[in-house]
Amino acid sequence: MTFIERHARDYSPQSAKHMCSAIRAFMRFLQYRGYVAADLASCVPGVRAWQLTSLPTYLLPDQVQTVLNGCDRHTPVGRRDYAILLLLARLGLRANEIALLTLDDIDWRIGQLAVHGKGRRRAELPLPAEVGAAMVDYLKHGRPQSGSRRVFLRHLAPHIGFASSAAVSMIATMALTRAGIDNVSHKGAHLFRHSLATQLLRAGASLTQIGQVLRHQDHDTTRIYAKVDIASLRTLGLPWPGGVR
Structure with missing residues (x-):
């Protein structure tokens, strides 16, 4: 006990x-x-674990930019990591979605990205100019020669796609450490997804719109971000009996 x-x-x-x-x-x-x-x-006692009780961990926009600035874009690895981090930060992609991304998923003509999400669901997402430019820079000046159709490859031989999403999460973790961000409880790729959702909420986006951007199937998954909007929550809170002391 x-x-x-x-x-x-x-x-x-x-x-x-x-x-x-x-x-x-x-x-x-x-x-x-x-x-x-x-x-x-x-x-042995039981432990209570209610759903939606925790607060999402997120980065502020200037912290996200600090992480991006920490990539050495004069090196092949830096170009690769920068493009991956932009996909995490600007589109909120999951680590596995980035690891599985192929050259055939990019439509440069119309600026669109095909993403294979959970449950083998396919989604068409707009490719922002900033993200597209970073991917082009990597493909032209950083990606090793390989017969693989994966967009992002291992820098060391064999030059093949990542074995799993863990490689993308490790890239995110190392970037956060390099930027000196240690005041977060969870370091990894999903932190950027939480950060994007929080940034959209504070910019005035509705929970429904955020769920569409992040491609959530369950509304409860998106609802957790309402708890970071402290200003709106204050309007719903009832006054404490007798006033605040």
Whole structure:
């Protein structure tokens, strides 16, 4: 019990739930093998984990720009990372969507990008000029010669596409560290997606519009961003009885 109380605070509620589940399974194993006689699994407490209770972590626009400025665009790796970070920051793409992006997904004539999202859903997104210019710079001056149709390749041989979305997340994490941003609870590609949603909300976009930009299938996924709009939430809050002291 003391172990759980000490370590449950180090993780999110969902992670604490997984920890307790693992401990229960271990206790059942000990009883099954005869190492203990008592049913200790029933002594492990449960951890409450309500949905939509956490606040999304995000970066301010100037912080996002600091991360982008940290890329050395005179090097092939810097050009690649800069283009990837722009796709994260300006379009809110997921790491896996960037890793799977192919040359055939780009329509340069009409300035459009085909994205293969969750559940194999395909979406057509406009390609902003800033993002398109960064991708062209990488394709012309940074991308290694390869028979792969993936847009972004490993810089070291073999020059093939990323094995998974973890490579994109690592690029984002390293860029955040390089920019000296350490006041966020989660470092990774999804942080830029949260930042874009928060920036759109503060610019006056509705939750429905934000959900369309981020291609959310569930409205509850978008609704979490309402909690960062403190000014609007103040208009909904009831006055405290007796006034604030």
